[in-house]
Amino acid sequence: MNSATATPAASRVDVLVREVGPRDGLQSIKPTMPTGAKNRWIAALAASGLRTIEAGSFVSPKLLPQMADAADTVKQARTIPGLTVAALAPNLRGAQDAAAAGAHELVIPVSASNEHSLANVRMTTEQAVAEVKKICAWRDTLPAGSRPVVGIAISTSFGCSLSGPVSEDRVVALAVQLAAGGADTVHLADTVGYANPVQVKRLTARVKRELGDKLGAGHFHNTRGQGLANAVAALEAGVTTLDSSLGGLGGCPYAPGATGNIVTEDLVFLLESMGLRTGIDLGKLVAARALVAEALPGEPLYGHFADAGLPKGFTYAGDRTRPGGIT
Amino acid sequence: MNSATATPAASRVDVLVREVGPRDGLQSIKPTMPTGAKNRWIAALAASGLRTIEAGSFVSPKLLPQMADAADTVKQARTIPGLTVAALAPNLRGAQDAAAAGAHELVIPVSASNEHSLANVRMTTEQAVAEVKKICAWRDTLPAGSRPVVGIAISTSFGCSLSGPVSEDRVVALAVQLAAGGADTVHLADTVGYANPVQVKRLTARVKRELGDKLGAGHFHNTRGQGLANAVAALEAGVTTLDSSLGGLGGCPYAPGATGNIVTEDLVFLLESMGLRTGIDLGKLVAARALVAEALPGEPLYGHFADAGLPKGFTYAGDRTRPGGIT
Numbered sequence: 001m002n003s004a005t006a007t008p009a010a011s012r013v014d015v016l017v018r019e020v021g022p023r024d025g026l027q028s029i030k031p032t033m034p035t036g037a038k039n040r041w042i043a044a045l046a047a048s049g050l051r052t053i054e055a056g057s058f059v060s061p062k063l064l065p066q067m068a069d070a071a072d073t074v075k076q077a078r079t080i081p082g083l084t085v086a087a088l089a090p091n092l093r094g095a096q097d098a099a100a101a102g103a104h105e106l107v108i109p110v111s112a113s114n115e116h117s118l119a120n121v122r123m124t125t126e127q128a129v130a131e132v133k134k135i136c137a138w139r140d141t142l143p144a145g146s147r148p149v150v151g152i153a154i155s156t157s158f159g160c161s162l163s164g165p166v167s168e169d170r171v172v173a174l175a176v177q178l179a180a181g182g183a184d185t186v187h188l189a190d191t192v193g194y195a196n197p198v199q200v201k202r203l204t205a206r207v208k209r210e211l212g213d214k215l216g217a218g219h220f221h222n223t224r225g226q227g228l229a230n231a232v233a234a235l236e237a238g239v240t241t242l243d244s245s246l247g248g249l250g251g252c253p254y255a256p257g258a259t260g261n262i263v264t265e266d267l268v269f270l271l272e273s274m275g276l277r278t279g280i281d282l283g284k285l286v287a288a289r290a291l292v293a294e295a296l297p298g299e300p301l302y303g304h305f306a307d308a309g310l311p312k313g314f315t316y317a318g319d320r321t322r323p324g325g326i327t
Numbered sequence: 328m329n330s331a332t333a334t335p336a337a338s339r340v341d342v343l344v345r346e347v348g349p350r351d352g353l354q355s356i357k358p359t360m361p362t363g364a365k366n367r368w369i370a371a372l373a374a375s376g377l378r379t380i381e382a383g384s385f386v387s388p389k390l391l392p393q394m395a396d397a398a399d400t401v402k403q404a405r406t407i408p409g410l411t412v413a414a415l416a417p418n419l420r421g422a423q424d425a426a427a428a429g430a431h432e433l434v435i436p437v438s439a440s441n442e443h444s445l446a447n448v449r450m451t452t453e454q455a456v457a458e459v460k461k462i463c464a465w466r467d468t469l470p471a472g473s474r475p476v477v478g479i480a481i482s483t484s485f486g487c488s489l490s491g492p493v494s495e496d497r498v499v500a501l502a503v504q505l506a507a508g509g510a511d512t513v514h515l516a517d518t519v520g521y522a523n524p525v526q527v528k529r530l531t532a533r534v535k536r537e538l539g540d541k542l543g544a545g546h547f548h549n550t551r552g553q554g555l556a557n558a559v560a561a562l563e564a565g566v567t568t569l570d571s572s573l574g575g576l577g578g579c580p581y582a583p584g585a586t587g588n589i590v591t592e593d594l595v596f597l598l599e600s601m602g603l604r605t606g607i608d609l610g611k612l613v614a615a616r617a618l619v620a621e622a623l624p625g626e627p628l629y630g631h632f633a634d635a636g637l638p639k640g641f642t643y644a645g646d647r648t649r650p651g652g653i654t
Contacts, residue, residue, distance in 0.1 A: 164638075164639040164640025165640045194638045197559050198600075198602060199600075222631060224597075224635050225593035226600070228553055229555045229558070229559045232524050232559065233559070259631060266551060266553070270524075270551075274525040304551050305551045308520065312491040
């Protein structure tokens with residue numbers, strides 16, 4: 001990389017990239033990353049220009065020992081100026097713990113598939129929706145200015161590995177119900193990597209029509225290689241926030257070789273190439289992979305950009321004289 | 328895979344997937360696959376439902392020893408009923424040799440970047456265009472019924488690793504010139520993996536407006552992970568033929584880890600998921616990877632679908648009651 005293209009000039013961003021590796025990535029692999037390594041990794045991610053990072057999950061450490069230090073990583077992440085710190089919580093207690101640790105943003109999973117909901121959070125979808133209402137009611141009791149953003153991730157929005165296809169009408173109705181129940185934002189998650197671009201565009205556009213600015217992130221996994229194509233489809237349907245994980249960390253013990261979330265560095269390269277400003281420095285982002293490799297020896301890291309590097313003559317979207325963007 | 332979804336029902340296809348692994352894949356790696364293994368691989372690809380396969384390249388064996396047996400593989404591929412056999416040829420002599428071996432379709436590379444043209448075929452772009460005119464003039468001397476289809480692949484259509492960005496006006500003008508010069512079809516090739524979906528959609532739509540049905544394949548590499556997103560963008564702009572290689576075979580000695588063409592099995596899964604019929608059996612396609620792995624021990628194979636498998640409840644596009652397709 002030459003110095004002229006080493007740093008993105010844009011201070012405004014067109015697409016918010018939410019890094020979920022320290023949560024979704026780490027919870028999906030066997031080894032546990034030491035707390036110090038997590039903190040160094042999160043600091044490096046923030047230094048690359050990522051503005052929102054999911055720093056942990058407030059679930060039982062018996063179920064997910066990899067996340068036992070979530071309060072520590074959230075507290076440490078909160079010391080980073082300008083960073084929005086998000087955390088996953090499956091229920092009211094987790095939400096309260098996450099808020100106490102200082103999370104700006106809560107992510108509550110509600111699965112569109114009842115089978116997945118039972119397997120994931122031991123509640124039916126209906127019970128999970130009731131839990132969200134409890135969380136929102138509790139949030140409203142907090143003093144203004146200290147209320148975390150409540151985002152709901154509709155898991156298995158595009159299909160479920162337990163029950164198969166998921167009704168789009170059901171997902172739309174669920175999104176409407178959750179927004180009406182007090183959610184600040186609703187994310188559409190392809191939890192198991194089943195989605196395709198036609199489906200993503202159609203369903204996302206429907207939810208956008210119903211929810212407007214309450215439509216949150218598109219959350220895609222690259223399980224069958226289709227993740228970035230789905231991300232582009234979501235952008236075309238009105239999404240402006242995308243989840244991803246550095247090195248595509250994650251996977252599934254039942255699908256050897258299946259990757260986790262879409263790869264942050266490949267996504268950022270794609271967005272900047274398309275003329276969409278992310279505010280992220282690709283060189284610093286790629287450099288952060290070394291921290292993950294060191295802390296998780298033997299764990300596969302995915303992605304192509306890290307090996308291939310910048311094209312000759314590449315410029316960040318914010319440095320261009322000619323505007324780009326989605327057509 | 329259960330028997331209900333093991334075989335695609337469609338006899339008509341919505342998207343023609345052109346397998347280029349035995350040419351583009353094999354020419355980009357160091358080891359040479361033995362002729363017998365190539366023939367078994369091509370037969371397995373055809374048996375999976377692939378209808379067009381690039382079986383070799385008619386270049387000097389001094390430059391590309393991996394392709395020294397191109398006449399043999401083309402002749403053998405010609406014995407497979409229903410298969411369209413394509414071959415690359417950089418000049419008139421190669422075109423004549425390919426046609427003599429029985430190739431139905433010639434692919435002649437003409438690089439939009441002069442620097443790449445000189446490096447690739449030792450001709451300026453202008454000289455390569457003149458060579459195409461010679462090839463078309465020779466083709467016209469052949470008896471009707473024995474004339475091969477002449478397709479021109481505009482290399483570096485979306486950028487060049489030697490000269491950087493490539494002017495879209497130049498690519499459009501070149502496409503028009505080549506079609507006017509007698510080319511039956513013009514392919515747009517992202518030879519070095521620089522393209523992004525916004526650019527692909529814009530440039531492909533422009534060429535489609537000028538060339539209509541003479542617009543040929545979209546040819547994308549997955550060098551920076553963006554290959555399938557670009558393939559979807561090309562479809563949205565009117566392309567109905569896509570090049571790919573099984574296992575993403577290929578790469579570039581100057582970019583370790585950079586893959587070759589987009590991965591056939593991931594592409595076919597994506598297209599079928601989107602409701603676009605390919606006529607290809609994913610199970611047979613994935614099984615063909617074993618032949619490549621056996622013939623090229625240690626050579627990396629890419630792609631995610633082979634590990635992850637079919638989603639629960641998956642149906643091929645041709646088996647659906649509800650139509651899909653690009654929106």
